[in-house]
Amino acid sequence: MSDYGPVQVRCPVLNVRRVDAYYAITVVAPGIAERFRSGQFVSVAVGGDHSSTLLRRPFAIHDVKPDYGGTVEFLFAVRGTGTAWLAERRSRDLLDVVGPLGRPFPLPRDPVNCVLVGGGSGSAPLFPLAQSLRRRGCRVDFVLGGASADRVFSAITARRIAETAVFTTDDGSFGTRGRVTDVLGRVIEECRSDVVYACGPMPMLRAVTAVAGTHGIPVQVSVEETMACGTGICMTCVIPVVGEDGITRMVRSCVDGPVFRGEQVRFDDVGTIPFDALGAPGWKGAGASRPAESARDIA
Amino acid sequence: MNTDLRVRLGALELPNPVVTAAGCAGSGRELAQFFDIAEIGAVTTKSVMLEPHAGRPAPRMAETPSGMLSTTGMQGPGVDVFLQRDLPWLLSRGGRAIVSVAGSGTAEFGELARRISAEPGVDAIEVNLSCPDPADPDGRRFADDAARAAAVVSTVRSHARSDLPVLAKLAADVPDVVALATACVEARADGLSMINTVRGMAVDPRTLRPAVAGGIGGLSGPAVRPLAVGCVYRVHEALPEVPIIGMGGVRTGADVVEFMAAGASAVAVGTVNFSDPSACVRVLREFTEALESRGVPRAADLVGAAHRPGTGV
Ligand SMILES: Cc1cc2nc3c(=O)[nH]c(=O)nc-3n(C[C@H](O)[C@H](O)[C@H](O)COP(=O)(O)OP(=O)(O)OC[C@H]3O[C@@H](n4cnc5c(N)ncnc54)[C@H](O)[C@@H]3O)c2cc1C
Ligand SMILES: Cc1cc2nc3c(=O)[nH]c(=O)nc-3n(C[C@H](O)[C@H](O)[C@H](O)COP(=O)(O)O)c2cc1C
Ligand code: FES
Numbered sequence: 001m002s003d004y005g006p007v008q009v010r011c012p013v014l015n016v017r018r019v020d021a022y023y024a025i026t027v028v029a030p031g032i033a034e035r036f037r038s039g040q041f042v043s044v045a046v047g048g049d050h051s052s053t054l055l056r057r058p059f060a061i062h063d064v065k066p067d068y069g070g071t072v073e074f075l076f077a078v079r080g081t082g083t084a085w086l087a088e089r090r091s092r093d094l095l096d097v098v099g100p101l102g103r104p105f106p107l108p109r110d111p112v113n114c115v116l117v118g119g120g121s122g123s124a125p126l127f128p129l130a131q132s133l134r135r136r137g138c139r140v141d142f143v144l145g146g147a148s149a150d151r152v153f154s155a156i157t158a159r160r161i162a163e164t165a166v167f168t169t170d171d172g173s174f175g176t177r178g179r180v181t182d183v184l185g186r187v188i189e190e191c192r193s194d195v196v197y198a199c200g201p202m203p204m205l206r207a208v209t210a211v212a213g214t215h216g217i218p219v220q221v222s223v224e225e226t227m228a229c230g231t232g233i234c235m236t237c238v239i240p241v242v243g244e245d246g247i248t249r250m251v252r253s254c255v256d257g258p259v260f261r262g263e264q265v266r267f268d269d270v271g272t273i274p275f276d277a278l279g280a281p282g283w284k285g286a287g288a289s290r291p292a293e294s295a296r297d298i299a
Numbered sequence: 300m301n302t303d304l305r306v307r308l309g310a311l312e313l314p315n316p317v318v319t320a321a322g323c324a325g326s327g328r329e330l331a332q333f334f335d336i337a338e339i340g341a342v343t344t345k346s347v348m349l350e351p352h353a354g355r356p357a358p359r360m361a362e363t364p365s366g367m368l369s370t371t372g373m374q375g376p377g378v379d380v381f382l383q384r385d386l387p388w389l390l391s392r393g394g395r396a397i398v399s400v401a402g403s404g405t406a407e408f409g410e411l412a413r414r415i416s417a418e419p420g421v422d423a424i425e426v427n428l429s430c431p432d433p434a435d436p437d438g439r440r441f442a443d444d445a446a447r448a449a450a451v452v453s454t455v456r457s458h459a460r461s462d463l464p465v466l467a468k469l470a471a472d473v474p475d476v477v478a479l480a481t482a483c484v485e486a487r488a489d490g491l492s493m494i495n496t497v498r499g500m501a502v503d504p505r506t507l508r509p510a511v512a513g514g515i516g517g518l519s520g521p522a523v524r525p526l527a528v529g530c531v532y533r534v535h536e537a538l539p540e541v542p543i544i545g546m547g548g549v550r551t552g553a554d555v556v557e558f559m560a561a562g563a564s565a566v567a568v569g570t571v572n573f574s575d576p577s578a579c580v581r582v583l584r585e586f587t588e589a590l591e592s593r594g595v596p597r598a599a600d601l602v603g604a605a606h607r608p609g610t611g612v
Pocket of ligand 2: 234345346369373427468518519523546548568570
């Protein structure tokens, strides 16, 4: 219906391949490829039309290419029923895909130094971001982490497209033993980073935001919250986010995110309704001039 | 064949029987990215309350076999924002609006009915009786007590514009859904919507903790459909003149046929909108094809077919 909004398409699978501990699926989806901006995701129906697995699975878009009118690639780890089913797809199978969904990473107006921090499969959306940043003349440095060597996604590509790339693993099997935040401060200083982009598990995003804060630079985080619809109607994916007006709202991470300014996410209160959130029990703003509710008014 | 899809819910005529279920389509804006919202029978909006509500903590959702558990806790911006922003948008797109209301007390339901009646263009008010009754010492839902549910319906009826149909939305997990329906009709509900989500629970196998915050969630999706069809069947049998919007796990056009045969005059698509954002128009197309292939000229002829002797329509 709209030129910019998401579309729902039945896409032929071009190929499924293993990449380290992950699978990469490429589908032919011109409508999604042409609308895509880095940071957006797709949601994929799993299990077939009459499956008892009702809900779609969200995945960050890892790459789009002009081949066949436009292809979209996403990467995933097998975790449960849905991803196990996806891993069994073969070329020419059809996948029902909705996308692109969510708000993209905001890009800086000027060519600045950007450090991209990814944890596990959270690295996926950082690769198209790196390319967009490079096209704008930005310097790009990577910090990628994972539990073990095979969970650090696409180290070779990261080395190729970035000025520098630093890797960490929990077990020390690759790069520095430890977490991305153990090395991030040093990278920010050595690379004179102006902004941090991060994607990965919530505790990592929280720690990355803290490091960026101590260096006084802004951070954009992409969050992963469980989602039933991905389109903004079910209200199951909410997290507490402070708006420019200082008011905390329970916002939908699918359409108001998944990208947020790190400083505005109340990481300590994720999983709760903060007492001062708009509309929380006992909320004091009732009756006062009502603050804007629209997603577009925040972040 | 030119199938006549129009259906009637008392004074309300809809161009076709497929509507959205409350809380499963927002106010239509998000789904309008996928299809023209004016094509479906109506949009039932998310239950609106007087004040903004932040809802329940996360996790709010867990997938279950053929369904999901959810606990959103009525998160919403409150009636002012709804009337300023959401309703005008829906009407401007040619959508028909069934406005769902939820009060945290009988008086709040009355106030909502008054405010919504003052807006031109609303097609009906749906009264969500599955919210907790603050006056109940055990925190039960209005629907758990037929007398309290009836009091809400009667308050809404007396505050709503007299020409605006009032639909009572029932809960299915009550001891006697027919008694609840009867009490609401006696309180002058013009029609009934059924069913709402059913209380259930799932335990996260890893953490051995409840899968949704608060433990109990609302089960929805195809898993609840036989329960919903059963409620519609029994209530239509007891109250054949009362129009019903049937819902609970509608996924295909055949499901619409099933609900209508059981006694529904219109059918709402809920959870399946999450998994298939084009579900409403797909279901409508499949329903139309089903009528054509059966040679049924008017959708309305299906209503209650399962109660009539003989085969088919
Ligand atoms: C915006 C977004 C982008 C994502 N991008 C990627 C990606 O690029 N690569 C990747 O490997 N994973 C990604 N994930 C996580 C991915 O969605 C889950 O791994 C996947 O849904 C698991 O499905 P399953 O059927 O195998 O697991 P199950 O455990 O069987 O799933 C049960 C339910 O839980 C949900 N769920 C389970 N794990 C997660 C999770 N980590 N995050 C959110 N929901 C979850 C499922 O969607 C499903 O509704 C992303 C999640 C979000 C929200
Ligand atoms: C996430 C979610 C939110 C809902 N919100 C409301 C609501 O605000 N008001 C209401 O009356 N019903 C609400 N419902 C119930 C649905 O309208 C519907 O009655 C129920 O889900 C059964 O239909 P389904 O199986 O097709 O979803 C909600 C259901 C879900 C899953
Ligand atoms: S996943 Fe439904 S609103 Fe975000």
